[in-house]
Amino acid sequence: MTFSHTLSDPRVETALTRMFELAEQDDAAMARAAAQLPGGLIPLTPRLTPQEYADAAAEIYMPVSAAGGRLLYSLVRAVRPATVVEFGTSFGISTLHLAAAVRDNGAGHVVTTELSEEKTAAARRTFTETGLDDVITVLRGDARETLAEIEGPVGLVLLDGWKDLCLPVLRLLEPHLPPGALVVADDVDQEALRPYLEYVRDRSHGYESVTFPVEDGMEISTRL
Template sequence: MTHTNTLADPRVETALSRMFALAEQDEATAARLGGLTPESTPHQELADIAAGIYMPISAEGGKLLYNLVRAIRPATVVEFGMSFGISTLYLAAAVRDNGTGRVVTTEMSKEKIAEARRTFAETGLDDLITVLEGDARETLADLEGPLELVLLDGWKDLCLPVLRQLEPLLRPGALVVADDVDQGEGLLKPYLDYVRDPANGYRCVTFPIEDGMEISCRL
Protein backbone atom coordinates (compact mmCIF):
# COMPACT_ATOMS: atom_id res chain seq x y z
CA MET A 1 0.00 0.00 0.00
CA THR A 2 1.37 3.42 -0.98
CA HIS A 3 1.21 6.15 1.65
CA THR A 4 1.22 9.66 0.23
CA ASN A 5 2.61 12.59 2.23
CA THR A 6 2.42 15.82 0.31
CA LEU A 7 4.08 17.71 3.16
CA ALA A 8 7.25 15.79 2.25
CA ASP A 9 7.04 16.99 -1.38
CA PRO A 10 10.22 19.08 -1.96
CA ARG A 11 8.13 21.85 -3.54
CA VAL A 12 5.93 22.11 -0.43
CA GLU A 13 8.85 21.78 1.98
CA THR A 14 10.76 24.52 0.16
CA ALA A 15 7.77 26.88 0.11
CA LEU A 16 7.02 26.39 3.81
CA SER A 17 10.67 26.81 4.82
CA ARG A 18 10.92 30.02 2.78
CA MET A 19 7.76 31.51 4.26
CA PHE A 20 8.56 30.57 7.84
CA ALA A 21 11.99 32.20 7.43
CA LEU A 22 10.42 35.39 6.07
CA ALA A 23 7.85 35.34 8.88
CA GLU A 24 10.67 35.71 11.40
CA GLN A 25 10.85 39.36 10.29
CA ASP A 26 7.21 39.93 11.24
CA GLU A 27 7.98 41.76 14.47
CA ALA A 28 9.98 44.44 12.70
CA THR A 29 7.48 44.70 9.86
CA ALA A 30 4.56 44.90 12.28
CA ALA A 31 5.93 48.17 13.65
CA ARG A 32 4.23 49.74 10.64
CA LEU A 33 0.86 49.05 12.22
CA GLY A 34 1.77 51.54 14.95
CA GLY A 35 -0.82 50.22 17.39
CA LEU A 36 -3.69 50.45 14.91
CA THR A 37 -6.64 48.24 15.80
CA PRO A 38 -9.94 47.24 14.17
CA GLU A 39 -11.66 49.65 16.53
CA SER A 40 -9.81 52.61 15.01
CA THR A 41 -9.14 51.47 11.45
CA PRO A 42 -11.28 49.67 8.84
CA HIS A 43 -10.31 46.03 8.32
CA GLN A 44 -9.44 46.54 4.64
CA GLU A 45 -7.10 49.40 5.52
CA LEU A 46 -5.46 47.28 8.22
CA ALA A 47 -5.03 44.45 5.71
CA ASP A 48 -3.34 46.78 3.23
CA ILE A 49 -0.99 48.16 5.89
CA ALA A 50 -0.17 44.63 7.05
CA ALA A 51 0.46 43.35 3.51
CA GLY A 52 4.07 42.46 4.37
CA ILE A 53 3.30 40.66 7.62
CA TYR A 54 3.04 36.87 7.42
CA MET A 55 1.19 36.27 10.73
CA PRO A 56 1.69 32.53 10.21
CA ILE A 57 0.30 29.55 11.98
CA SER A 58 3.07 27.64 13.75
CA ALA A 59 4.65 24.59 12.10
CA GLU A 60 3.17 22.40 14.86
CA GLY A 61 -0.21 24.03 14.37
CA GLY A 62 0.04 23.31 10.67
CA LYS A 63 0.77 19.66 11.33
CA LEU A 64 -2.24 19.47 13.64
CA LEU A 65 -4.45 20.92 10.90
CA TYR A 66 -3.05 18.41 8.42
CA ASN A 67 -3.88 15.53 10.76
CA LEU A 68 -7.40 16.83 11.45
CA VAL A 69 -8.16 17.11 7.74
CA ARG A 70 -6.76 13.63 7.08
CA ALA A 71 -8.92 12.20 9.87
CA ILE A 72 -12.17 13.99 8.99
CA ARG A 73 -11.82 13.81 5.19
CA PRO A 74 -13.93 16.94 4.64
CA ALA A 75 -15.45 17.71 1.26
CA THR A 76 -14.90 21.41 1.92
CA VAL A 77 -12.40 23.12 4.23
CA VAL A 78 -13.02 26.83 4.85
CA GLU A 79 -10.24 29.14 5.98
CA PHE A 80 -10.88 32.67 7.21
CA GLY A 81 -7.63 34.64 6.91
CA MET A 82 -5.21 33.15 4.36
CA SER A 83 -2.39 35.72 4.66
CA PHE A 84 0.49 34.35 2.52
CA GLY A 85 -0.96 30.83 2.58
CA ILE A 86 1.15 28.90 5.07
CA SER A 87 -1.84 27.30 6.80
CA THR A 88 -3.53 26.90 3.42
CA LEU A 89 -0.67 24.68 2.24
CA TYR A 90 -1.08 22.38 5.23
CA LEU A 91 -4.83 22.15 4.59
CA ALA A 92 -4.43 21.56 0.86
CA ALA A 93 -1.68 18.97 1.37
CA ALA A 94 -4.07 16.98 3.55
CA VAL A 95 -6.86 17.31 1.00
CA ARG A 96 -4.47 16.08 -1.71
CA ASP A 97 -3.49 13.06 0.36
CA ASN A 98 -7.14 12.30 1.14
CA GLY A 99 -7.80 12.15 -2.58
CA THR A 100 -10.97 14.19 -2.16
CA GLY A 101 -12.10 17.66 -1.11
CA ARG A 102 -11.23 21.31 -1.65
CA VAL A 103 -10.03 24.34 0.32
CA VAL A 104 -11.89 27.66 0.17
CA THR A 105 -9.83 30.46 1.69
CA THR A 106 -10.37 34.20 2.19
CA GLU A 107 -8.05 37.20 2.19
CA MET A 108 -8.38 40.98 1.94
CA SER A 109 -4.87 41.91 0.79
CA LYS A 110 -4.38 41.89 -2.99
CA GLU A 111 -0.60 41.67 -2.50
CA LYS A 112 -0.86 38.59 -0.30
CA ILE A 113 -3.30 36.94 -2.69
CA ALA A 114 -0.98 37.46 -5.67
CA GLU A 115 2.01 36.03 -3.78
CA ALA A 116 -0.01 33.12 -2.35
CA ARG A 117 -1.34 32.15 -5.78
CA ARG A 118 2.23 31.97 -7.08
CA THR A 119 3.15 29.72 -4.16
CA PHE A 120 0.13 27.48 -4.67
CA ALA A 121 1.08 27.05 -8.34
CA GLU A 122 4.72 26.31 -7.45
CA THR A 123 3.66 23.58 -5.03
CA GLY A 124 1.17 22.00 -7.41
CA LEU A 125 -1.72 22.51 -4.99
CA ASP A 126 -3.44 25.39 -6.77
CA ASP A 127 -6.09 23.12 -8.31
CA LEU A 128 -7.44 22.37 -4.81
CA ILE A 129 -7.58 25.97 -3.54
CA THR A 130 -10.17 28.65 -4.21
CA VAL A 131 -9.12 32.11 -3.02
CA LEU A 132 -11.92 34.58 -2.27
CA GLU A 133 -10.77 38.22 -2.26
CA GLY A 134 -12.41 40.71 0.09
CA ASP A 135 -14.35 40.76 3.36
CA ALA A 136 -15.12 37.16 4.34
CA ARG A 137 -18.54 38.20 5.60
CA GLU A 138 -19.38 39.03 1.98
CA THR A 139 -17.29 36.52 0.02
CA LEU A 140 -18.53 33.53 2.04
CA ALA A 141 -22.18 34.58 1.81
CA ASP A 142 -22.96 32.24 -1.10
CA LEU A 143 -20.96 29.27 0.15
CA GLU A 144 -22.81 25.95 0.13
CA GLY A 145 -22.55 23.27 2.80
CA PRO A 146 -22.25 21.02 4.50
CA LEU A 147 -18.96 22.09 6.07
CA GLU A 148 -16.81 19.73 8.12
CA LEU A 149 -13.78 21.86 9.03
CA VAL A 150 -13.40 25.62 9.44
CA LEU A 151 -10.18 27.46 10.35
CA LEU A 152 -10.63 30.94 11.82
CA ASP A 153 -7.33 32.81 11.63
CA GLY A 154 -8.25 36.25 10.34
CA TRP A 155 -8.98 39.46 12.27
CA LYS A 156 -9.91 38.28 15.75
CA ASP A 157 -12.93 40.55 16.16
CA LEU A 158 -14.45 39.00 13.03
CA CYS A 159 -14.09 35.36 14.10
CA LEU A 160 -17.47 35.27 15.83
CA PRO A 161 -19.40 37.01 13.02
CA VAL A 162 -17.83 34.65 10.45
CA LEU A 163 -18.65 31.61 12.59
CA ARG A 164 -22.26 32.72 13.06
CA GLN A 165 -22.56 33.21 9.31
CA LEU A 166 -21.22 29.72 8.56
CA GLU A 167 -23.02 28.01 11.44
CA PRO A 168 -26.09 26.88 9.45
CA LEU A 169 -23.72 25.02 7.09
CA LEU A 170 -21.86 23.08 9.80
CA ARG A 171 -22.78 19.41 9.93
CA PRO A 172 -22.90 17.61 13.30
CA GLY A 173 -19.33 16.65 14.20
CA ALA A 174 -17.77 19.49 12.22
CA LEU A 175 -14.66 21.03 13.74
CA VAL A 176 -14.04 24.77 14.06
CA VAL A 177 -10.43 25.74 14.85
CA ALA A 178 -9.45 29.21 16.07
CA ASP A 179 -5.77 30.16 16.26
CA ASP A 180 -3.91 32.45 18.70
CA VAL A 181 -6.31 31.86 21.59
CA ASP A 182 -3.83 33.11 24.20
CA GLN A 183 -2.46 35.98 22.15
CA GLY A 184 -5.85 37.29 21.11
CA GLU A 185 -7.74 36.97 24.43
CA GLY A 186 -9.11 40.52 24.18
CA LEU A 187 -10.57 40.66 20.67
CA LEU A 188 -11.21 36.91 20.63
CA LYS A 189 -13.08 36.91 23.96
CA PRO A 190 -16.59 37.22 22.46
CA TYR A 191 -15.82 34.26 20.19
CA LEU A 192 -14.42 32.13 23.01
CA ASP A 193 -17.32 33.00 25.31
CA TYR A 194 -19.71 31.92 22.57
CA VAL A 195 -18.21 28.55 21.64
CA ARG A 196 -17.47 27.66 25.27
CA ASP A 197 -21.11 28.18 26.28
CA PRO A 198 -22.73 24.70 26.04
CA ALA A 199 -26.03 26.32 25.13
CA ASN A 200 -24.59 27.26 21.72
CA GLY A 201 -23.97 23.65 20.70
CA TYR A 202 -20.20 23.16 20.83
CA ARG A 203 -17.76 21.06 22.82
CA CYS A 204 -14.38 22.76 23.08
CA VAL A 205 -10.80 21.96 23.94
CA THR A 206 -7.86 24.36 24.00
CA PHE A 207 -4.84 22.77 22.37
CA PRO A 208 -1.54 24.11 23.80
CA ILE A 209 0.39 24.78 20.59
CA GLU A 210 2.28 28.10 20.37
CA ASP A 211 -0.35 30.75 21.21
CA GLY A 212 -3.10 28.16 21.63
CA MET A 213 -5.68 26.69 19.29
CA GLU A 214 -9.33 26.35 20.29
CA ILE A 215 -10.90 23.27 18.70
CA SER A 216 -14.69 23.27 18.86
CA CYS A 217 -16.82 20.32 17.80
CA ARG A 218 -20.32 21.09 16.54
CA LEU A 219 -22.71 18.86 18.47
Protein backbone atom coordinates in the same frame (compact mmCIF):
# COMPACT_ATOMS: atom_id res chain seq x y z
CA MET B 1 2.56 0.01 1.52
CA THR B 2 3.14 3.45 -0.02
CA PHE B 3 1.82 6.48 1.86
CA SER B 4 0.95 9.79 0.25
CA HIS B 5 2.38 12.72 2.23
CA THR B 6 2.18 15.95 0.30
CA LEU B 7 3.88 17.94 3.06
CA SER B 8 7.02 16.03 2.08
CA ASP B 9 6.74 17.11 -1.57
CA PRO B 10 9.92 19.16 -2.25
CA ARG B 11 7.85 21.98 -3.74
CA VAL B 12 5.71 22.22 -0.61
CA GLU B 13 8.65 21.82 1.78
CA THR B 14 10.58 24.55 -0.03
CA ALA B 15 7.63 26.96 0.02
CA LEU B 16 6.91 26.39 3.71
CA THR B 17 10.58 26.72 4.70
CA ARG B 18 10.86 29.98 2.77
CA MET B 19 7.69 31.46 4.26
CA PHE B 20 8.48 30.44 7.83
CA GLU B 21 11.90 32.08 7.47
CA LEU B 22 10.34 35.28 6.14
CA ALA B 23 7.79 35.21 8.97
CA GLU B 24 10.65 35.56 11.44
CA GLN B 25 10.77 39.21 10.35
CA ASP B 26 7.17 39.78 11.45
CA ASP B 27 8.04 41.82 14.54
CA ALA B 28 9.83 44.44 12.45
CA ALA B 29 7.07 44.41 9.82
CA MET B 30 4.41 44.77 12.52
CA ALA B 31 6.24 47.74 14.04
CA ARG B 32 6.30 49.45 10.64
CA ALA B 33 2.61 48.75 10.12
CA ALA B 34 1.65 49.95 13.61
CA ALA B 35 3.50 53.21 13.04
CA GLN B 36 1.20 53.95 10.10
CA LEU B 37 -2.02 53.54 12.06
CA PRO B 38 -3.59 55.62 14.83
CA GLY B 39 -3.69 53.47 17.93
CA GLY B 40 -1.46 50.80 16.42
CA LEU B 41 -2.29 47.68 14.44
CA ILE B 42 -4.31 45.71 17.01
CA PRO B 43 -7.10 45.80 18.04
CA LEU B 44 -9.29 46.91 15.16
CA THR B 45 -11.03 50.24 15.75
CA PRO B 46 -13.95 51.92 13.97
CA ARG B 47 -11.58 54.68 12.84
CA LEU B 48 -10.23 52.50 10.04
CA THR B 49 -11.85 49.96 7.76
CA PRO B 50 -10.76 46.30 7.68
CA GLN B 51 -9.35 46.99 4.19
CA GLU B 52 -7.14 49.76 5.57
CA TYR B 53 -5.83 47.43 8.26
CA ALA B 54 -5.22 44.69 5.71
CA ASP B 55 -3.30 47.08 3.48
CA ALA B 56 -1.15 48.21 6.40
CA ALA B 57 -0.41 44.59 7.33
CA ALA B 58 0.46 43.48 3.79
CA GLU B 59 4.04 42.57 4.79
CA ILE B 60 3.14 40.59 7.91
CA TYR B 61 2.87 36.82 7.66
CA MET B 62 1.12 36.15 11.01
CA PRO B 63 1.38 32.40 10.36
CA VAL B 64 0.30 29.39 12.32
CA SER B 65 3.25 27.67 13.92
CA ALA B 66 4.89 24.67 12.28
CA ALA B 67 3.32 22.44 14.94
CA GLY B 68 -0.04 24.13 14.41
CA GLY B 69 0.22 23.45 10.70
CA ARG B 70 0.88 19.78 11.30
CA LEU B 71 -2.09 19.65 13.65
CA LEU B 72 -4.32 21.15 10.95
CA TYR B 73 -3.02 18.61 8.46
CA SER B 74 -3.83 15.76 10.86
CA LEU B 75 -7.31 17.07 11.61
CA VAL B 76 -8.21 17.29 7.93
CA ARG B 77 -6.83 13.81 7.32
CA ALA B 78 -8.96 12.46 10.19
CA VAL B 79 -12.22 14.32 9.47
CA ARG B 80 -11.96 14.00 5.66
CA PRO B 81 -14.14 17.06 4.98
CA ALA B 82 -15.52 17.66 1.52
CA THR B 83 -15.12 21.40 2.07
CA VAL B 84 -12.57 23.20 4.26
CA VAL B 85 -13.06 26.93 4.84
CA GLU B 86 -10.26 29.20 6.01
CA PHE B 87 -10.72 32.77 7.23
CA GLY B 88 -7.40 34.56 6.75
CA THR B 89 -5.18 33.22 3.97
CA SER B 90 -2.32 35.66 4.55
CA PHE B 91 0.59 34.28 2.48
CA GLY B 92 -0.79 30.73 2.56
CA ILE B 93 1.19 28.80 5.18
CA SER B 94 -1.87 27.33 6.89
CA THR B 95 -3.61 26.93 3.53
CA LEU B 96 -0.80 24.70 2.26
CA HIS B 97 -1.19 22.41 5.28
CA LEU B 98 -4.95 22.18 4.74
CA ALA B 99 -4.58 21.60 1.01
CA ALA B 100 -1.85 18.98 1.46
CA ALA B 101 -4.24 17.01 3.68
CA VAL B 102 -7.07 17.36 1.17
CA ARG B 103 -4.75 16.11 -1.57
CA ASP B 104 -3.69 13.11 0.52
CA ASN B 105 -7.32 12.32 1.39
CA GLY B 106 -7.98 12.03 -2.33
CA ALA B 107 -11.05 14.26 -2.14
CA GLY B 108 -12.15 17.65 -0.90
CA HIS B 109 -11.48 21.32 -1.53
CA VAL B 110 -10.15 24.30 0.44
CA VAL B 111 -11.90 27.67 0.19
CA THR B 112 -9.83 30.47 1.70
CA THR B 113 -10.43 34.20 1.89
CA GLU B 114 -8.05 37.16 2.15
CA LEU B 115 -8.61 40.90 2.18
CA SER B 116 -5.13 42.04 1.14
CA GLU B 117 -4.66 42.19 -2.62
CA GLU B 118 -0.88 41.78 -2.26
CA LYS B 119 -1.17 38.71 -0.05
CA THR B 120 -3.82 37.19 -2.29
CA ALA B 121 -1.56 37.49 -5.33
CA ALA B 122 1.45 36.07 -3.48
CA ALA B 123 -0.56 33.15 -2.09
CA ARG B 124 -1.96 32.26 -5.49
CA ARG B 125 1.56 32.17 -6.94
CA THR B 126 2.66 29.85 -4.15
CA PHE B 127 -0.29 27.54 -4.62
CA THR B 128 0.53 27.25 -8.31
CA GLU B 129 4.23 26.65 -7.62
CA THR B 130 3.43 23.84 -5.19
CA GLY B 131 0.93 22.16 -7.50
CA LEU B 132 -1.93 22.56 -5.02
CA ASP B 133 -3.84 25.31 -6.79
CA ASP B 134 -6.39 22.81 -8.15
CA VAL B 135 -7.65 22.02 -4.64
CA ILE B 136 -7.70 25.64 -3.42
CA THR B 137 -10.11 28.46 -4.21
CA VAL B 138 -8.94 31.89 -3.03
CA LEU B 139 -11.66 34.46 -2.46
CA ARG B 140 -10.34 38.01 -2.35
CA GLY B 141 -12.33 40.43 -0.19
CA ASP B 142 -14.07 40.84 3.15
CA ALA B 143 -14.79 37.35 4.52
CA ARG B 144 -18.18 38.49 5.79
CA GLU B 145 -19.11 39.01 2.14
CA THR B 146 -17.08 36.39 0.25
CA LEU B 147 -18.05 33.53 2.57
CA ALA B 148 -21.71 34.43 2.31
CA GLU B 149 -21.58 32.61 -1.03
CA ILE B 150 -20.56 29.26 0.52
CA GLU B 151 -22.90 26.40 -0.33
CA GLY B 152 -23.24 22.90 1.05
CA PRO B 153 -21.82 21.38 4.24
CA VAL B 154 -18.48 22.59 5.60
CA GLY B 155 -16.57 19.91 7.48
CA LEU B 156 -13.74 21.99 8.92
CA VAL B 157 -13.25 25.71 9.48
CA LEU B 158 -10.00 27.49 10.34
CA LEU B 159 -10.44 30.97 11.81
CA ASP B 160 -7.11 32.77 11.69
CA GLY B 161 -7.94 36.22 10.36
CA TRP B 162 -8.55 39.33 12.47
CA LYS B 163 -9.61 38.03 15.88
CA ASP B 164 -12.36 40.62 16.23
CA LEU B 165 -14.08 39.09 13.21
CA CYS B 166 -13.81 35.40 14.12
CA LEU B 167 -17.18 35.28 15.85
CA PRO B 168 -19.08 37.09 13.06
CA VAL B 169 -17.49 34.77 10.49
CA LEU B 170 -18.40 31.70 12.55
CA ARG B 171 -22.01 32.85 12.88
CA LEU B 172 -22.10 33.38 9.12
CA LEU B 173 -20.92 29.82 8.49
CA GLU B 174 -22.99 28.07 11.18
CA PRO B 175 -25.89 27.15 8.86
CA HIS B 176 -23.39 25.08 6.85
CA LEU B 177 -21.83 23.21 9.79
CA PRO B 178 -23.25 19.69 10.19
CA PRO B 179 -22.91 17.74 13.44
CA GLY B 180 -19.31 16.64 13.81
CA ALA B 181 -17.84 19.57 11.89
CA LEU B 182 -14.68 21.02 13.44
CA VAL B 183 -13.97 24.71 13.97
CA VAL B 184 -10.39 25.70 14.82
CA ALA B 185 -9.38 29.17 16.02
CA ASP B 186 -5.74 30.15 16.43
CA ASP B 187 -4.12 32.36 19.09
CA VAL B 188 -6.37 31.83 22.10
CA ASP B 189 -4.10 34.12 24.12
CA GLN B 190 -5.26 37.22 22.25
CA GLU B 191 -7.78 39.35 24.11
CA ALA B 192 -9.62 40.20 20.89
CA LEU B 193 -10.60 36.53 20.57
CA ARG B 194 -12.33 36.52 23.98
CA PRO B 195 -15.94 37.00 22.70
CA TYR B 196 -15.42 34.10 20.28
CA LEU B 197 -14.05 31.84 23.00
CA GLU B 198 -16.89 32.66 25.36
CA TYR B 199 -19.34 31.77 22.59
CA VAL B 200 -17.92 28.37 21.60
CA ARG B 201 -17.24 27.37 25.21
CA ASP B 202 -20.92 27.84 26.06
CA ARG B 203 -22.51 24.48 25.19
CA SER B 204 -25.88 26.15 24.71
CA HIS B 205 -24.50 27.46 21.41
CA GLY B 206 -23.97 23.92 20.15
CA TYR B 207 -20.24 23.22 20.54
CA GLU B 208 -17.94 21.04 22.59
CA SER B 209 -14.74 23.01 22.83
CA VAL B 210 -11.21 22.32 24.04
CA THR B 211 -7.99 24.33 24.00
CA PHE B 212 -5.09 22.50 22.37
CA PRO B 213 -1.72 23.64 23.76
CA VAL B 214 0.26 24.29 20.60
CA GLU B 215 2.26 27.55 20.50
CA ASP B 216 -0.23 30.35 21.33
CA GLY B 217 -3.05 27.82 21.64
CA MET B 218 -5.74 26.58 19.28
CA GLU B 219 -9.37 26.26 20.25
CA ILE B 220 -10.88 23.14 18.67
CA SER B 221 -14.66 23.07 18.72
CA THR B 222 -16.92 20.27 17.54
CA ARG B 223 -20.38 21.11 16.23
CA LEU B 224 -22.90 19.10 18.27
